[in-house]
Amino acid sequence: MQIIRTVPVKQILTETSRAQIKEKFDERYQRLDRECRQLSFEQKKLERKPGVSRQEVERRFSKEIGRRKDQLKWLEYQRKQLDILPDGSELETDEVQALIEVEEGDQWEEVIQDRQIVLRDGKVIRAR
Template identity: 50%
Template sequence: MKIIRKIPVKQVITERSKERLVKQFNQNKQQLEQECQQLQFEQRKLQNKKGVSKHEVAKRFQQEIKKRKDKIKWIEFQLEQLDILPIGSEITEEEVETLVEVEEGSNWSDISDNKAIIVKDGIVIQIT
């Protein structure tokens, strides 16, 4: 029988990967800021229409804007943490799913052990 198991992909921090992550975080932050501005514009546009509850429109748009502002705060926190991280440390970047063969008599601890894929500058350097 085969089962699906999640395995973390860890990235070794190098100068190059740090720069890439900072750029990626800043792009995501900029995108979220643009979405907030667009939502505010749409909110003003909708509130000027007749037959629309200004309170409901404001409430709904403020919820969406708040979600994005919370994500911006999270990105800012991640940028601060990235700045603190020393070169050579590992961060979990994502998780991938893998198929694992399980048979009667299989050692469960071997199957459920913490396995990981270690990546350095986009190249897999170790599978544990």
């Protein structure tokens, strides 16, 4: 029988990986910032339409804009933490699903033990 298991993917922090992670943070930050500006534009456009409740439009849009601004703050915090971490630190960057074969007589503790994949500069160095 096979079971599906979530396996964390960890990355060992090096100068190269630090630069790649910062680049991903920057891309995500820019995307969220664009979304905030676009939502503000759409909000102003809808508020000018006749027959539309300004309060309702503002409530809905401010909720979405606020959610994105919270994500922007979280990204800023993560970026600062990335600058603080020393090289060689392990960061959990992703999760993947893995098929695990389970046979009669297998030790359950071995089947469910923590598994993880460790990367260094995009190459798998350990699959434990």
